[in-house]
Amino acid sequence: MFKQLIRRNLWSENVATVQLLGLCPLLAVSHAIEPAAGLAAASCLVLVGSAALVSLLRHWIPTVVRLPMFVLVIATYTTIAVMLMQAFAWELYMQIALFMQIIVTNCMILGRINQVASRENFGVSVLDAVTTSIAFAIILIGMGAIRELAAIAMPLAAHPTGAFLIFGLLIAAFQGVRRESSPAERLAPVVVREEA
Amino acid sequence: MKWLAPILVLSAAAAVFGAALAVVAEFTAPVIESNRAAAKNKETQELLQLVQKRIAESLASDEPIQSCKFGGAVETQAVVGYGGEMELIVAWFDRELIGARVAAHQETPGFADVLDSADWLGRFGEEPLDEIDTVSRATITTRAVLEAIKKSAQLREAAFKACSNSS
Numbered sequence: 001m002f003k004q005l006i007r008r009n010l011w012s013e014n015v016a017t018v019q020l021l022g023l024c025p026l027l028a029v030s031h032a033i034e035p036a037a038g039l040a041a042a043s044c045l046v047l048v049g050s051a052a053l054v055s056l057l058r059h060w061i062p063t064v065v066r067l068p069m070f071v072l073v074i075a076t077y078t079t080i081a082v083m084l085m086q087a088f089a090w091e092l093y094m095q096i097a098l099f100m101q102i103i104v105t106n107c108m109i110l111g112r113i114n115q116v117a118s119r120e121n122f123g124v125s126v127l128d129a130v131t132t133s134i135a136f137a138i139i140l141i142g143m144g145a146i147r148e149l150a151a152i153a154m155p156l157a158a159h160p161t162g163a164f165l166i167f168g169l170l171i172a173a174f175q176g177v178r179r180e181s182s183p184a185e186r187l188a189p190v191v192v193r194e195e196a
Numbered sequence: 197m198k199w200l201a202p203i204l205v206l207s208a209a210a211a212v213f214g215a216a217l218a219v220v221a222e223f224t225a226p227v228i229e230s231n232r233a234a235a236k237n238k239e240t241q242e243l244l245q246l247v248q249k250r251i252a253e254s255l256a257s258d259e260p261i262q263s264c265k266f267g268g269a270v271e272t273q274a275v276v277g278y279g280g281e282m283e284l285i286v287a288w289f290d291r292e293l294i295g296a297r298v299a300a301h302q303e304t305p306g307f308a309d310v311l312d313s314a315d316w317l318g319r320f321g322e323e324p325l326d327e328i329d330t331v332s333r334a335t336i337t338t339r340a341v342l343e344a345i346k347k348s349a350q351l352r353e354a355a356f357k358a359c360s361n362s363s
Contacts, residue, residue, distance in 0.1 A: 028306065035305070057209075065202040069209060076213040080220050087224040090231035096305050098279060160306065 002127060009131035015108050016139040017174040022108030025099045026140055027163040031151075036144030038092045040137035042085060042100055044130075046077040047109045051117040051129035058118050070113045071104070078103045108136060143167060232300055236272075236283065239297035242313070243270050243287035246321070250289045264359035266290050266352070272299075275344045278336040279303045282311075284344055287321070291352050295321035296345060307334040317341065325349055 150157035279302035
């Protein structure tokens, strides 16, 4: 079951390239490796911390205040991450300040908390959060590396336009390989679903 | 009393999380403050060096000595940009603009490139003030900086006029 979860989070339902969540910070801070790594680390702290806490508290959270409670937890962790980064990585913080603060609204995090951490036990929730964070970090830092290197030859790559172009190509490549390697998934597209 | 549970849970959680944040803030606030001060100090030192260079140039040349001299000055002011307050540092020698830097800001990353001294902000002191225009992708940020500096320049000009009229 764990193996399946890891495979799903890292590959077949990758949060960035398949579910297409959390793209705002992904496109915005992936112009170089350093800011990308900073945001990936902060997102990881917030997601894993929130998932662990919500999972522990899940039986005491009344249904009607579920969402306010999740947002409260995520906002608390985000604020802690912001304060820690301001204290110990000031230069990095100045580069990505705004995108650190809007981790609160990252739907990747709220999505994992709502779908997994609020229903599953502590172990599963933390494993899900860790693997989702790793998947997000790989794509974010990978984009940072690609764009930083490509910008040497083609300055456009470091611009927002380049972010869209490169991420588009990355999704296409990812989907191509994913469907090639597992034909079953070709029959069940995850991203586009036709409404009945 | 079914309605009471959500209120109690949410209030308790807010109190606990608030307390946690207060504790973290207590420990990080002094470090953050010293980081902020160090960043500001670095920018100020750069500007001071520029001012000193200009003073040395002035002393070495045969510029006529005016009665209304203000000397070198580095001024800090808070300017409201797109994402909140920015700390703008401006250096002057008499009525002449020497340079400008921004120590702390919350402008959108990427668009805030204009505040880099190697970018748009570096043009202050290098080019005549009238030739510097706002930058279209960062209009609010650049307009705030430009207007603040222009206003300071006008005040200095007015002070100079008042001084030379009276003497």
